[in-house]
Amino acid sequence: MAKRDYYEVLGVSKNSTPDQIKSAYRKLAVKYHPDKNEGDKAAEEKFKEASEAYHILSNTERKQNYDNFGHAAFENGGGGRGGFSNFDFSSNFSDLFEDFFGEGFGGGGRRSRKSNYRGSDLRYDLTISLEEAYSGKKQDIKFATSEKCNTCSGKGSKPGSAPESCSMCKGHGQVRSSQGFFTVQQTCPQCAGSGEQISNPCGSCNGQGKKQTSKRLSVSIPKGVDDGTRIRLAGKGEAGSRGAANGDLYLFINVNAHDLFKRSDENLFFECPISIADAALGTSIEIPTIDGGKAKIKIPAGTQSGRQFRLKAKGMPYIRGSGSGDLYVQVNTEVPISLNSEQKELLEKFREIENEKSNPSIKKFFQKAKSFWKN
Secondary structure: OOOOOHHHHHOOOOOOOHHHHHHHHHHHHHHHOOOOOOOOHHHHHHHHHHHHHHHHHOOHHHHHHHHHHHHHHHHHHOOHHHOHHHOOHHHHHHHHHHHHHOOOOOOOOOOOHHHHHOOOOEEEEEEEOHHHHHHOEEEEEEEEEEEEOOOOOOOOEOOOOOOEEOOOOOOOOEEEEEEOOEEEEEEOOOOOOOOEEOOOEOOOOOOOOEEEEEEEEEEEEOOOOOOOOEEEEOOOOOOOHHHOOOOOEEEEEEEOOOOOOEEEOOEEEEEEEEEHHHHHHOEEEEEEOOOOOEEEEEEOOOOOOOOEEEEOOOOOEOOOOOOEOOEEEEEEEEOOOOOOHHHHHHHHHHHHHOOHHHOHHHHHHHHHHHHHHHO
16 A cells, blocks of 8 residues: 655645644644554554654655655665664654653653652641631641751762662663563663662661651741641651752641631631520620630620621631631520529519510511411
8 A cells, every 4th residue: 555645644734844743743643542542453553654754754854855755765775864664663652752741651751860769748737726826826846857868968879989870771760661562661670760879878878868867847837827727848848869859848737626716717706695684675795806805796675696796807817918807796695594583573574564566576476377277
């Protein structure tokens, strides 16, 4: 079967730029890659065809030969070193996919080798009170971690010596193995991707470049933190191996439940009991605020149980920006549970003289009840 025109295969013109050719191939490679079309021979052939076309058109010399002589330029070894007969799928595809997709199709990516030795992230759970969450605080914490070895300055080798190139991967940090049509690239198991091996390890840290220790740190807890807040302290985690970067320390904040206040985001709530007389006649009460102060609330006559009063900006401070939430006080009317004879007598007299206008909700309820029974 005659080969299709390479420009037709990629869907580009002869005047297309290298970036346009690359972009066209990328789309076809993703669409027809065998990993996404397992067992589909037609897709595999289209993938090979597109890859062959890209191999020719992505190189200036090969493209020029193709434009002048067509497929004949690469038959029987033609075209010199640009000939497609010299194209090694197993080696070139791996490099091609690393360039296009990083690790997505089994390539090794372009990550720094030292990233494999980055220190571990650490977690520290810190419990504080609601008052401390309101005002913020400085806290000294102590935790187990690792720090850079002072003897070898974190390099892992004895002072005066240096790491050598890994004998397995020849310093590349990656090894390749062929699996049929494809080449699989993976981290070198001998050097764990560093490309180096230590023949003269430091006696203080056994070649790790770090030592276990106990560390003290002063941390600042910002105003307004809530239960479950996570604070990241960059570079305060475990030391990296062989000079790699430190990990991070994450503070997880736990805020204890309060005896009086309940929190919802930046707002605070609490319930305040009042007597029947105060609810009926009205009064003024002083209530506590989270900053340790007091606030005065006027209870109007006829206040019903469950009514809320809002005190603006008396809640928790916003953790980002200025300002604070609000404080909501819910008053609950408490019915007396133990009455003396005088109290009972007064309530009996009150019951005799009370009327429907004093209790509109009661009147409305029984009207609905009578209608229900009637029907």
